[in-house]
Amino acid sequence: MTDISFPPNLRILLAEDDNDMRRFLAKALQNAGFCVISFDNGLSAYNRLREEPFQLLLTDIVMPEMDGIELARRATELDPDIKVMFITGFAAVALNPDNNAPRQAKILSKPFHLKDLVNEVQRLLAA
Template identity: 85%
Template structure:
């Protein structure tokens, strides 16, 4: 099963994405801010990072930069409400 690290600060959007991705067969680790997601990424590998761009504590751009330093092969996809 493919593992996705999800970073999204909007509760409704995060719940929606978790449900949709799990229904599609993915294992999802949801986080409400970039720092929390980054800490999780340091603990275990993920195939994909799906991140909002604008978030508290660490934005999605910085999270993606750090994620690619930890794992150059991780797939990164950005989402935004703008």
């Protein structure tokens, strides 16, 4: 664990269509001290992003209504400073340069340990 402490108002928007995975991810990040707002599809997550700022968008790539890459693209249009992390079982999709995903986005491939997720989120937000 790193010694970096984050302000309690640091907000993460989580978009993941798998209910169990979404619950596990949200709980792990909340236990690490982050404020997490979660949605089960990209469109709902995008609508929330339009209402208030978040420091990190943590999104699955393959989702109904709006995929994670489109969500990330629109999120960075709304807020160029938002950090983006993709969680996916399809890393090759995220790495495809033709998909217009934000270039600075981090990719965490499933399966991963929750500790690794928390460490990656902390590293990304500290950068």
